Amino acid sequence: MFEIVERQELAQGTIISNWVKAPKIAQKAKPGQFVILRANEKGERIPLTMADTDPERGLINIIYMVVGKSTALFKTLQVGDSYLDVIGPLGQPTHLEKVGKVVCVGGGTGIAVLHPITRGLKQIGNHVISIIGARSKDLLILEDKMRAASDELFVCTDDGSYGHHGFVTDVLKKVLTDNKDIGLAVCIGPVPMMKFCSLMTKDFGVKTLVSLNPIMVDGTGMCGCCRVQVGGQMKFACVDGPEFDGHETDFEELTLRLRSYLPEEKIAYDQFKAQHGHKCSCGT
Amino acid sequence: MAEEEKEKAPKKEKIPRQKMPEQPPDVRRRNFEEVPYGYTPELAMKEAERCIQCKDPRCRQGCPVEIDIPGFIKFIKEGDFEGAIRKLWEKNALPAVCGRVCPQEVQCEGLCIVGKKDEPVAIGNLERFAADYQRLHGREVLPPKAEPTGKKVAVVGSGPSGLTVAGDLVLKGHDVTIFEALHAPGGVLVYGIPEFRLPKEIVFSECNYLKKLGVKIECSQVIGRSETVDELLENFDAVYLGVGAGLPVFLKIPGEHYIGVYSANEYLTRSNLMKAYDFPNYDTPLVRGKNVATFGGGNVAMDSARTALRMGAEHSYIIYRRSHAELPARAAEIHHAEEEGVEFLFLTNPVRFLGNDDGFLTGVECLKMELGEPDASGRRRPVPIPGSEFQVEIDTAIISIGSGANPLLTKSTPGLALNKWGYIIADPKTGKTMKPRVWAGGDIVTGAATVILAMGAGRMASNSIHDFLTMGW
Numbered sequence: 001m002f003e004i005v006e007r008q009e010l011a012q013g014t015i016i017s018n019w020v021k022a023p024k025i026a027q028k029a030k031p032g033q034f035v036i037l038r039a040n041e042k043g044e045r046i047p048l049t050m051a052d053t054d055p056e057r058g059l060i061n062i063i064y065m066v067v068g069k070s071t072a073l074f075k076t077l078q079v080g081d082s083y084l085d086v087i088g089p090l091g092q093p094t095h096l097e098k099v100g101k102v103v104c105v106g107g108g109t110g111i112a113v114l115h116p117i118t119r120g121l122k123q124i125g126n127h128v129i130s131i132i133g134a135r136s137k138d139l140l141i142l143e144d145k146m147r148a149a150s151d152e153l154f155v156c157t158d159d160g161s162y163g164h165h166g167f168v169t170d171v172l173k174k175v176l177t178d179n180k181d182i183g184l185a186v187c188i189g190p191v192p193m194m195k196f197c198s199l200m201t202k203d204f205g206v207k208t209l210v211s212l213n214p215i216m217v218d219g220t221g222m223c224g225c226c227r228v229q230v231g232g233q234m235k236f237a238c239v240d241g242p243e244f245d246g247h248e249t250d251f252e253e254l255t256l257r258l259r260s261y262l263p264e265e266k267i268a269y270d271q272f273k274a275q276h277g278h279k280c281s282c283g284t
Numbered sequence: 285m286a287e288e289e290k291e292k293a294p295k296k297e298k299i300p301r302q303k304m305p306e307q308p309p310d311v312r313r314r315n316f317e318e319v320p321y322g323y324t325p326e327l328a329m330k331e332a333e334r335c336i337q338c339k340d341p342r343c344r345q346g347c348p349v350e351i352d353i354p355g356f357i358k359f360i361k362e363g364d365f366e367g368a369i370r371k372l373w374e375k376n377a378l379p380a381v382c383g384r385v386c387p388q389e390v391q392c393e394g395l396c397i398v399g400k401k402d403e404p405v406a407i408g409n410l411e412r413f414a415a416d417y418q419r420l421h422g423r424e425v426l427p428p429k430a431e432p433t434g435k436k437v438a439v440v441g442s443g444p445s446g447l448t449v450a451g452d453l454v455l456k457g458h459d460v461t462i463f464e465a466l467h468a469p470g471g472v473l474v475y476g477i478p479e480f481r482l483p484k485e486i487v488f489s490e491c492n493y494l495k496k497l498g499v500k501i502e503c504s505q506v507i508g509r510s511e512t513v514d515e516l517l518e519n520f521d522a523v524y525l526g527v528g529a530g531l532p533v534f535l536k537i538p539g540e541h542y543i544g545v546y547s548a549n550e551y552l553t554r555s556n557l558m559k560a561y562d563f564p565n566y567d568t569p570l571v572r573g574k575n576v577a578t579f580g581g582g583n584v585a586m587d588s589a590r591t592a593l594r595m596g597a598e599h600s601y602i603i604y605r606r607s608h609a610e611l612p613a614r615a616a617e618i619h620h621a622e623e624e625g626v627e628f629l630f631l632t633n634p635v636r637f638l639g640n641d642d643g644f645l646t647g648v649e650c651l652k653m654e655l656g657e658p659d660a661s662g663r664r665r666p667v668p669i670p671g672s673e674f675q676v677e678i679d680t681a682i683i684s685i686g687s688g689a690n691p692l693l694t695k696s697t698p699g700l701a702l703n704k705w706g707y708i709i710a711d712p713k714t715g716k717t718m719k720p721r722v723w724a725g726g727d728i729v730t731g732a733a734t735v736i737l738a739m740g741a742g743r744m745a746s747n748s749i750h751d752f753l754t755m756g757w
Contacts, residue, residue, distance in 0.1 A: 024510060038467060044558070044567040045467075070567055085467045087504040217558070217568075218475075220465050220506055221690050223550035224532040229541065234534065239692055253541045256643030260543045264569035271564055 443471025
């Protein structure tokens with residue numbers, strides 16, 4: 001059992017942060033790696049990239065958006081409650097290297113995954129320019145942490161309620177134009193965002209890492225559910241990734257495969273909401 | 285002596301091989317309950333009478349773990365079912381599993397002398413009976429354990445070979461810990477073999493038996509990630525690697541990304557380990573295909589096609605590039621699949637998957653094949669017939685053409701020697717790898733094989749590990 005020792009609701013309760021007791025994982029985990037969690041005996045195995053670790057206290061931090069039954073179930077877990085299973089660290093760590101100047105782009109809960117990578121890149125001496133975005137000011141997370149991990153920070157909102165009015169790609173274009181010496185881009189967020197960021201960085205000839213979130217089961221390369229096309233080859237995000245070259249990734253295929261279980265997800269979520277009462281503020 | 289035999293012979297009525305009662309095909313094809321019900325005590329004792337108690341039993345030579353087969357059958361014949369299970373446990377920690385999934389027809393039963401003229405003694409069914417009787421009615425009996433040796437052994441993987449190693453070594457007094465990557469122990473017995481062929485309750489019961497013997501089982505520990513083998517070697521005197529093959533093989537044809545295309549590993553893991561057949565009571569979903577095609581002809585393909593029927597398929601096809609005679613699955617599994625209505629398309633090879641704009645699978649294009657000259661495996665090589673393309677309408681495809689070697693553990697373990705396919709090189713007699721204090725066995729050494737062969741490899745390795753721990757070599 002893996003106890004939740006701290007819990008916060010972010011973005012008006014649509015995004016949840018948990019610090020979970022998992023000493024062995026906290027010791028081992030590196031930026032970019034993920035864990036698989038299961039709430040109870042009947043639960044799905046849900047992969048989440050770690051947002052942070054505290055090896056001294058034996059804690060890992062996960063931050064997730066409530067999008068369906070399993071994450072809604074996670075949300076019901078309070079401080080003192082436990083996950084039944086936490087498995088990890090899984091996947092390849094981010095290859096952190098000093099390239100000089102880097103740009104880190106995050107959208108939505110992707111900012112949580114981006115943060116430890118951003119911090120790592122700065123720690124080893126890179127000049128880090130970060131761009132983070134959300135639909136609106138209320139939904140933006142980790143602004144302070146990202147500011148502390150970056151040399152320059154730009155904020156965007158789709159509705160203009162905070163920072164630049166528009167998408168992260170608008171700002172990315174300006175940053176790439178103004179900084180011809182950028183050697184690496186890291187873009188993590190919703191699939192369309194990663195796709196359009198990658199198209200743009202390709203125009204500028206800047207190497208780009210993205211972190212993919214396909215559907216997974218075991219997380220050890222055994223089932224092939226998380227297969228993605230990268231550079232025309234089949235890769236398994238759970239063992240070969242989750243980070244891949246954004247210029248080589250087939251985002252269309254990823255988008256299609258993420259829709260595999262939409263009808264089943266709806267059935268499960270509707271049933272859950274009927275049983276638990278729908279009290280969240282997600283607007284549906 | 286001769287006179288005595290003459291007197292007895294006419295009295296003795298010849299008993300036919302006793303069949304296990306089973307669910308009728310048209311009922312069972314829509315449920316996940318086990319197909320055969322197993323022997324009653326009466327049927328078991330009657331079947332046991334058929335064993336002629338050979339002095340030099342051939343059946344035993346056919347058993348990879350060398351069970352004293354006439355020995356345990358004699359106890360059943362006498363109605364001493366506890367004696368039977370004790371005899372089995374001397375050599376086999378998983379009798380309820382082996383009684384169900386071993387290919388007895390090519391092992392013990394294949395060599396049975398009774399089988400020369402008549403049907404062989406139903407050794408597998410009797411083994412299963414003894415184990416089930418003990419689980420359901422028996423009092424708790426545990427075999428004697430040696431004094432603690434103070435030696436610690438790590439077993440990586442809780443499939444059949446790992447469980448065998450653990451069971452053997454704990455009885456010899458060693459301190460054994462099993463590390464399992466998934467959240468439940470049993471390996472392929474839990475994620476691979478379906479409930480209707482091997483109820484999970486039975487696997488957990490056999491694992492609990494090991495726990496009662498003192499084996500520690502740590503689940504959700506992905507060795508190679510959570511901890512490396514080198515780190516295990518700091519805390520353990522010996523390490524056994526029984527991680528299975530564990531890498532899905534795809535057809536490498538266009539359209540494998542369509543929604544509805546699964547590896548058999550994924551399809552079965554969702555259904556078995558995650559209990560997706562009971563969705564939405566369990567949270568993990570699985571597409572309920574109307575027209576399902578399974579590609580391949582082994583036991584895993586039969587399990588997949590039969591699972592698809594139970595998930596509600598109207599048509600469950602097996603598409604195989606050779607003919608019926610070359611099917612690698614056990615005859616009993618093929619028979620069960622045919623009875624339940626699985627449709628076989630022989631001499632058929634998939635060329636590409638077809639899908640719609642939303643990314644869902646809609647069909648598969650195939651080529652007709654004919655059999656040519658025998659290939660390296662001795663089986664006649666299928667050759668495509670030009671211009672014979674045709675399409676089959678399907679919404680689910682399950683690819684079951686074998687497994688490869690999962691590199692997750694081997695890549696993170698310096699010093700292990702691997703063959704060109706990535707399997708671990710280990711001494712076939714002892715399971716010793718090129719890395720000191722590390723043994724390996726089962727599918728990660730041999731490539732995908734059977735439960736009992738993995739157990740046989742585990743037995744040899746446990747003997748070698750015990751020698752090393754007690755004598756230093």
